[in-house]
Amino acid sequence: MTSAELRAEVEDFLYREARFADEFLLEEWEALLTDDFHYWVPAGRLEGDPSKQLAYLNDNRARVATRIRQLQTGKRLSQLPNSPMRRVISNIEIESTDDEEALVKANFVIYELAAQSSGELRVWPGQAQYRLERVEGNLRMSAKWIELVTAHAGQRNLTFLI
Amino acid sequence: MKVDYRELVHTDRVHGSLLHDPEIFADEMERIFVQGWVFVGHESEVKNDGDWVKRQLGNESVIMVRAENGEVNVLANRCSHRGTALCWEHKGNTAFFQCTYHNWRFGLDGGLRAVPFPDGYSKPKEDLGLDRAGQIASYRGFVFVNLDGSAGWIDEHLGPAGYELIDRLCEMSPSGTIDLSKGWIGHRVQSNWKLWPESDSDGYHVGFVHASMSASTDTYYDDVAVGADAVKSSRAVDYGRGHLELDWRPSYKKELSWLGVTRERVKEYYSALAQRVGNDLAEQMLWDGPPHAFLFPNLFLGETVIAIVEPVAPGEMIHHHTSVQFDGADEAFNERLLRQTEAAVGPASFITTDDAITAERIQAGVSGTDTSWSSTSRGWIDLSRGLHREEIDEDGVRSSDASDETTNRGFWYRYLDAMTGKGRH
Missing domain, CATH: 2.102.10.10 (Rieske [2Fe-2S] iron-sulphur domain)
Incomplete structure (x- = not known):
């Protein structure tokens, strides 16, 4: 595969993953994950050993399943109704790649409306780092790590898929 | 205009204006956060x-x-x-x-x-x-x-219960000391700061606000605070001085319920703890767990989480939390505490996110109330639940069913003292 073909495939994947998250297509989003998926949003930079830190979010595959189940109960107050939201992804860099795995960085900005309470428009800027793996011919996500610009500053409710 | 707090805080109800009035907020910053x-x-x-x-x-x-x-x-x-x-x-x-x-x-x-x-x-x-x-x-x-040095000495503020609640947490550590250096995570909420002492010590809401948690995973809160039996066996306790506890101990159905694991998984911790306190006490501690308590005005002891309530503005606050780490416990045990904290508390957690949304909805609900309405019976918040069955012991400690508003009232009793320098009416 040429690097242009790979880039096109990675971009397609990232945009699809972003849309599934924005639209709360939870099953579709979950289907993009590998069985050992790691989801991490630290309260600082993306550095050090996640297991030794206290993070905003540090989900192994089982916990991300719980996260999705909780959203699916229809009783998740902080997502009733779901936040209307859209994210823009840019500055996509494919850092390293071999036949089986690609490490990708991208900047994002999410615009989220707090429709559940104050109606505030919330802006979430940051960088996402993805580890993508090829499983039975298709790309799957085995890690998504998020470094928020506001990581040190505390956050509003973050109960959507970032 | 000077606010008459005795008109706004009653035993069975408090006025909604207390949660958003800028003059009241300014008074609180002085009387509670500088003078207390x-x-x-x-x-x-x-x-x-x-x-x-x-x-x-x-x-x-x-x-x-x-x-x-x-x-x-x-x-x-x-x-x-x-x-x-x-x-x-x-x-x-x-x-x-x-x-x-x-x-x-x-x-x-x-x-x-x-x-x-x-x-x-x-x-x-x-x-x-x-x-x-x-x-x-x-x-x-x-x-x-x-800050201003004008409050009485610390013993008057903490009282025996304040010390005892801190003891009950620290004694769970194999060394008897805890470490809170993993950093504080801020949860920014569009609500008045006083809604968090209330939420952190409210035993009535758990089955409703946190229904999605119960429905999606096993949580010990199901045993201690969800359903009619649980809220009758657990206790809402007001120790006086604004120090409050939801005492889950009578409701735990198994040891280590508060940690969500079996003893097999924490053998090292248990033996280290037993080495210091002896087997009998260690056995009891595995059942009891650390307290779920609030110390007036800004410290929450939430089992293995510590939180600070920080007021920012009348309708804006930050709930900062960190994970308790036990000095002398093995690394895997302390990492378990980190993961438990991430699940329970903070902006992306499974639990306090729904408390945050509830606090924001209360803020929206009360934001139109005016202090002058107190005389016309508009804009009151009712806190009378369980008043008729509350028990008071010889030390003045009030307790009732966990779903009763004994803890909420306890906060406001102390609040009124702080704001007036006098007792309630």
Whole structure:
């Protein structure tokens, strides 16, 4: 595969993953994950050993399943109704790649409306780092790590898929 | 206009205007956060000489720092010259604090050490140190301050229950000491700060606000706070002085319920604990777990989580939390506590996110109320649940079913004392 073909495939994947998250297509989003998926949003930079830190979010595959189940109960107050939201992804860099795995960085900005309470428009800027793996011919996500610009500053409710 | 708090706080109800009125907020910052005792931080956050952390106490930014003599000082984060903030990051280590405006330099005790071109000053340096907390007290590493020095001594504030609740947490540690140096995570909520002492110690809402948690995973809150049986066996306790507990101990159905594991998974922790306290006590502790308690006005002991309630504005606050780490416990055990904390508390957690949304909805609900409405019976918040069945023991401790508003009332009793300097009516 040429690097242009790979880039096109990675971009397609990232945009699809972003849309599934924005639209709360939870099953579709979950289907993009590998069985050992790691989801991490630290309260600082993306550095050090996640297991030794206290993070905003540090989900192994089982916990991300719980996260999705909780959203699916229809009783998740902080997502009733779901936040209307859209994210823009840019500055996509494919850092390293071999036949089986690609490490990708991208900047994002999410615009989220707090429709559940104050109606505030919330802006979430940051960088996402993805580890993508090829499983039975298709790309799957085995890690998504998020470094928020506001990581040190505390956050509003973050109960959507970032 | 002067607010008459006795018109707004009654035993069975409080007025909604208390949650958003700017004049009331300004009074609180003075009477509770300057004139009273508040929790500022834990000594384990500043282990070494020169370690400092920045904290916000009401309107006042302060620095908690360990000086060369090992003492912990709490200093105003404000140059005594022209008022410039000295620290703007969250924490650090330094030999001195230097203002970036005119390079005034202060020691770790707040004393003025040096100024450029000192011949311009005839005042003695001793008169130009940083403002310091008027009173400071530390118990098992928990540091409390009274900024203006006018409150009584710390024993009057904490009372026997305040000490005992801290003891019950620290004693769970194999060494008897805890560490709170994993960093604080801020949860920014568009609500009044007082909704969090209420939420953190409210046993009535768990089955409703947190229904999605119960429906999606096993949680010990199902045993202790969800359903009619649980809320009858657990206890809502008001120790007086605004110190409150939801006492889950009578409801736990198995040992280590509060940690969500079996003993097999924490064998090392158990044997380390038993080595210090003996088997009998260690057995009991595995059942009881650490307390779920609130110490007025800003400290939450949430089992293995510690949180600080920080007011920002009448309708804006930050709930800061960190994970308790037990000194002397094995690494895997302390990592388990980190993961448990992430699941339970904070902006992306499974539990307090729904408390946050509830607090924001209350804020929206009460935001139109006016203090003048108290005379026309509009805008009241009812807190009468369980008044008829509340028990009072010989020490004045009130308790009732966990779903009763004994804890909520306890907060407001203390609040009224703080705001008026007198008792309730």
